[in-house]
Amino acid sequence: MSGNFAPPIADYVRILPEIVLALFGTLIMLLEAIFPEDRPKPILPWVTVGGLCIALWGAVMAYLSPGTAFSNMVIVDGFATFFRVLVIVVGLLTIFASVSYLRQERANAGEYYGLILFSVCGQSLMAASNDLILVFIGLEISSIATYILAGYLRDDKRNNEAALKYFLLGSFATAFFLYGIAWIYGITGTTNLAGIRLALLNRDLGISVTLAGTAAALMFVGMAFKVSAVPFQIWAPDVYQGAPAPVSAFMSAGPKAAAFAILLRIFVTAFGPISDRWIPYLWISALLTMIVGNFAALSQSNIKRLLAYSSIAHAGYVLVAVTAHSEIGTAAAMFYLAAYAFMNVGAFAVVSYFARQGERFVNVDDLAGLGFKRPMVAAMMTIFLLSMIGVPLTGGFFGKFYIFKAALDSNLVWLTVLGLLNSAVAAYYYLRVIVVMYMHEAGDATSEIGPVSPGLRVAMWASALGTLVLGIFPTLVLNFAGQSSTLGR
Amino acid sequence: MDLILFLVFAAIAVGCGINLVVQTHPISSALSLIGVMGSLAILYLLLGAEFLAAAQLIVYAGAIMVLFVFVIMLLNAGAERKPASRSYAKLFGVPLLVVFLGLIAYIVQTFLPKTEGVQFGKFTGGGAYEIGIKLFTDYLLPFEIVSVLILVAIFGAIVLARKEID
Numbered sequence: 001m002s003g004n005f006a007p008p009i010a011d012y013v014r015i016l017p018e019i020v021l022a023l024f025g026t027l028i029m030l031l032e033a034i035f036p037e038d039r040p041k042p043i044l045p046w047v048t049v050g051g052l053c054i055a056l057w058g059a060v061m062a063y064l065s066p067g068t069a070f071s072n073m074v075i076v077d078g079f080a081t082f083f084r085v086l087v088i089v090v091g092l093l094t095i096f097a098s099v100s101y102l103r104q105e106r107a108n109a110g111e112y113y114g115l116i117l118f119s120v121c122g123q124s125l126m127a128a129s130n131d132l133i134l135v136f137i138g139l140e141i142s143s144i145a146t147y148i149l150a151g152y153l154r155d156d157k158r159n160n161e162a163a164l165k166y167f168l169l170g171s172f173a174t175a176f177f178l179y180g181i182a183w184i185y186g187i188t189g190t191t192n193l194a195g196i197r198l199a200l201l202n203r204d205l206g207i208s209v210t211l212a213g214t215a216a217a218l219m220f221v222g223m224a225f226k227v228s229a230v231p232f233q234i235w236a237p238d239v240y241q242g243a244p245a246p247v248s249a250f251m252s253a254g255p256k257a258a259a260f261a262i263l264l265r266i267f268v269t270a271f272g273p274i275s276d277r278w279i280p281y282l283w284i285s286a287l288l289t290m291i292v293g294n295f296a297a298l299s300q301s302n303i304k305r306l307l308a309y310s311s312i313a314h315a316g317y318v319l320v321a322v323t324a325h326s327e328i329g330t331a332a333a334m335f336y337l338a339a340y341a342f343m344n345v346g347a348f349a350v351v352s353y354f355a356r357q358g359e360r361f362v363n364v365d366d367l368a369g370l371g372f373k374r375p376m377v378a379a380m381m382t383i384f385l386l387s388m389i390g391v392p393l394t395g396g397f398f399g400k401f402y403i404f405k406a407a408l409d410s411n412l413v414w415l416t417v418l419g420l421l422n423s424a425v426a427a428y429y430y431l432r433v434i435v436v437m438y439m440h441e442a443g444d445a446t447s448e449i450g451p452v453s454p455g456l457r458v459a460m461w462a463s464a465l466g467t468l469v470l471g472i473f474p475t476l477v478l479n480f481a482g483q484s485s486t487l488g489r
Numbered sequence: 490m491d492l493i494l495f496l497v498f499a500a501i502a503v504g505c506g507i508n509l510v511v512q513t514h515p516i517s518s519a520l521s522l523i524g525v526m527g528s529l530a531i532l533y534l535l536l537g538a539e540f541l542a543a544a545q546l547i548v549y550a551g552a553i554m555v556l557f558v559f560v561i562m563l564l565n566a567g568a569e570r571k572p573a574s575r576s577y578a579k580l581f582g583v584p585l586l587v588v589f590l591g592l593i594a595y596i597v598q599t600f601l602p603k604t605e606g607v608q609f610g611k612f613t614g615g616g617a618y619e620i621g622i623k624l625f626t627d628y629l630l631p632f633e634i635v636s637v638l639i640l641v642a643i644f645g646a647i648v649l650a651r652k653e654i655d
Contacts, residue, residue, distance in 0.1 A: 005625045015630070022637050029644065070630035111648045118641045125634065133631045141638050148645035208600035214593070 011069035014076045015128070016058030017084050021121035024051025025114045032110030041110065045099050045455075048113040052092045052120070059084040059124070068130060072192055075130035078484020082334055083127035083261040090254040090341050091120040093459050097349040098246040100453035104357050105244070107153055115152075116250065119145035123258035132181045132191040135262050139177070139226070142255050143170055150243040150251065156358075162242025169235045170225065177222025183215035184270075196270040213277040219266060220278070220285075226259035227315045230288035237296075240308035241362075245355055248304060249348030252311045253341040260318055260337055264330055267322065268487045275325050282323040283415060289316030290422040297429045303351055303364050306429060307344070310388060313426060314340050320419055321403045324410040330485035332402035335478050339395030339470045343387040346463025350381045353456050354449070361445040364433055369442025373449055378437045380464045385430040387467045390423055395470030402478070491609035495535055502528040513568045515561045519554060526550040538615030 012019065028044060028051075035041050063081040068074060094116060102112060122141030129135045147170060151163025185191050187207055188199035199205055200212055221232065228236040240248045271278060293313025300306040318340075321333035354370070354377075355362050371378040387394035390401075400423060407416045452460070470477060505524030512518045526549040533542040624632050 005629070007629065018634075025637075026640070071627040073628075073630045111644060114644060115641070115648070118637065118644070121637065122641075131631075133628070134634070137631055137634050137638055141634075141641055144638070144641050144645060148648050152648065154649060206602065208602075210596055210600045214596050 007070055010065055010067075011074075013065050014062050014067065014069040014074055015125075016062050017055040017088065017124050018121050018128075020051060020055040020058045021117050021124060024048065024054070025117035025121065027051070028110050028114040028117065032114070044110045044113050045095055048095050048117060049092060051117055052088050052095070055120070055124070056085065056088050059088065062128075072194070073131045073134050074128050076128055078480060079261070079265070079330075079334070079487060080128035082338075082481060082484060083257060084124045086257050086338055086341060087120050087123040087127065087254045090250065090257070090345060091116055093342075093345045093349070093462060094246055094250040094254070096455045096462070097249055097345070097352055097459035099455040101244065101246050101352050101456075105153055112149070112152060115145045115149050119149065119250075120254065123254055126258040127261045129262070129265075130193050132184065132193070132266075135266070136174075136178060136181060139222075139259075139262070140174065142258060143174065143226070146247075146251055146255055149247045150239055152247060153244055158242035158359075159244065160242075162239045165235055165242075166239045173222045173225030173232065175222075176218050180215045180218030180220075180222065183218060184212070187211050187215060193265060193270040197272060200271070200273040209274050209277060212271070212274050216267070216271045216274065216278050217281070220263075220281070223259055223263045223266070224285065227256055227263065227318070228289075228312050229285050229315050229319055230292045230312070231285075233289065233292065233312045233315075236312055237305045237308040240311070241302060241304045245304065245348055245352030245359065248307070249345045249352070252307070252348065253345050256311070256315065257337045257341060260315075260322075260333060264322060264333060265487060268325065268330060272325075279323055279325060282319060283412070286316050286319035286323050287415060287418055289313070289319055290419055291316075294422050294426045294429075298425070300429070301363055301365070303367070303433070304348075304362050306364065306433070307347055307351070310426070310430070311344060313422065314344075314388070316422070317400060317403055317419065320407050320412070320415055323415065324403075324406040324412060326406060326410050327482070327485045328402070328409055329406035330487060331478065331481040332399070332406040334481040334485065335470070335474070336399035336403055338477055339387065339399040339467065342463045342466035342470065343384040343394070343396060346380065346460055346467065347384040347388070349456055349459040349463060350377060350384070353377065353452055353460075354445075356449075364436055365440075366443065366445035367433065367437050368440035369437070369446045370449075371438035373442055373446045374452070377452060377460070380460050381437065382434050383464050383467055385434055387471065389427045389430045393468070393471045395467045395474070397471055398474040398478070399470075491535060495532065495609065498528040498531040498535075502532070515566045515569070516558070519557050519561060522557070523550050523554050526554070533615075535609050536615070537612035540615055540617045540620045 024047065028047060031044060031047060032041070035043075059081055062076045062084075063078070066076050066078075069076065095113065098112065098116075102109075119142050122138045122143070122145065125138035126135055126142065129138055147163055147167040150166050151159045153159045181191060184196060188196050188205075190196060190199065200207060225232040225235075240252060243251065267275075267278060267282075290313055293309050293311070293316055297306050297309035297313065300309060314336075318333050318336055321329045321336065323329075324332070351362065354367065367381075370381070383394065387396035390396045390399070404416045404419060407419070502525050505521040505528065509518045509521035509525065512521060526545060530542045530545040530550065533539075533545060
């Protein structure tokens with residue numbers, strides 16, 4: 001066999017965002033080494049922001065030439081582009097939220113920005129993969145970068161605990177995912193998602209549904225860990241609490257969205273033909289995830305833990321949309337993940353502003369009187385929390401609305417009823433934070449609070465704007481999500 | 490002959506694997522891991538994947554294990570102190586593991602089609618030539634992207650091992 005192995009130029013265009021992100025990650029490493037060690041390097045965040053913006057442009061360029069690339073490894077469609085843009089925007093918001101935090105913790109080093117870029121690169125790759133091998137590599141790039149980010153402040157005990165827990169449990173979950181891939185390859189002889197679908201549809205091959213179902217179950221373990229779905233959610237509160245606040249913002253939005261992207265792609269595209277086998281289990285997992293997240297959040301006094309449990313509950317809502325197993329359901333999940341990313345990054349940005357050096361103030365009660373001291377910050381926090389409750393005019397409202405509409409369309413009546421009851425429970429702990437901010441006298445924590453740094457201000461305003469735009473003009477995003485939710489069916 | 494070789498080396502692999510977990514001293518665990526890697530290489534060879542078998546020996550049993558032993562020596566790691574394990578972990582851990590393995594074995598035994606499947610020595614596509622062609626055509630992108638993965642891991646090691654931040 002001889003000939004030209006070089007793939008056509010169009011193939012490279014289709015992975016343009018990943019190329020840009022990897023190049024800029026490497027560039028950050030080089031810049032970090034070039035500049036003198038003891039001098040602050042204000043250029044690094046700007047280079048990172050520039051890289052993410054170019055990657056955003058790359059995602060659009062890739063979308064303009066849709067199709068598969070690199071022997072069917074990569075697929076560029078609306079779905080991939082949606083999640084690529086989402087994870088890159090989450091990366092941008094995180095950078096803006098991080099700069100002043102890193103300065104105050106005296107940890108303003110280039111490695112942080114490089115790791116964010118590489119992590120986004122992995123997530124972007126996951127969003128566009130059409131093959132389990134590539135899904136796995138993207139997942140690992142994203143995860144390893146996130147493990148390290150969770151323990152970035154190496155001298156902080158809680159950081160160490162968070163990183164170690166996340167790493168050990170995450171590796172364990174990934175092993176299950178890999179084992180599932182081995183199974184599905186053994187059964188169908190392919191790792192291509194569309195190929196698996198064809199093999200499962202082909203009655204002549206006589207593939208046992210039980211075998212395929214076992215493979216799906218093993219892979220679900222790995223993905224459920226990444227999205228923190230019950231019963232694989234135990235790590236989330238400890239890790240979100242221990243990690244630096246901007247990293248918690250990043251972890252709860254970017255990797256989670258990318259993990260849901262592959263969850264949707266794998267279960268809808270590859271395992272679509274055996275949907276009657278996995279829907280019952282996802283039904284149970286979705287319900288338990290909502291219940292555990294919401295009820296555990298009720299008794300939290302630490303705001304980071306509260307947001308962690310709330311993030312578990314939100315994963316439960318998205319799982320409801322996955323369980324619906326319909327195009328509307330997929331579109332609803334996409335919309336919800338976008339709305340969720342804005343409100344969650346915003347809320348964690350407020351927390352990282354408020355916590356101050358060494359994250360001393362992370363209790364809900366520490367927020368007392370913030371409404372009078374910093375009315376704008378408190379107002380934005382209120383917007384994020386109201387959006388998490390699902391109050392109209394915020395992105396969270398339409399997110400929940402579309403998810404439960406999709407669930408009803410798929411005759412998941414009980415799941416819808418129980419999910420709605422859950423959102424009512426959730427209102428209590430979100431409202432409690434708002435009450436503390438506006439109804440309580442300012443305590444020690446709020447009296448000495450300084451001004452908001454410009455970077456954090458950008459992150460908060462952009463998140464608030466995103467939350468409101470999704471709440472007032474939901475069709476902007478929903479139409480795009482609706483057009484790109486077919487996923488090879 | 491193939492079957493006997495398979496049974497022998499599969500047994501060694503499983504035995505070494507269990508020993509790896511049970512041993513308390515890191516060096517004993519590392520030596521057991523070499524046993525696992527080595528017998529896996531033989532199993533690959535039995536299946537006709539000669540390149541994979543060689544890579545397994547050179548890369549895993551050779552290079553990576555040397556690094557493991559170096560790290561153990563550098564850290565001067567002694568025998569591991571057993572943490573007071575929770576009673577429910579003991580009570581449920583082992584039975585659940587047995588149930589899991591039993592279920593997997595049952596499913597494989599019952600539902601795997603009997604007719605096809607890989608036969609020892611029948612597979613011929615595991616040479617360096619075939620692997621090379623695959624790596625540079627179908628699997629070009631994963632092959633290249635793995636370098637980013639390794640870069641991230643190196644990056645992480647630098648972050649966690651540097652003297653001080655800022």
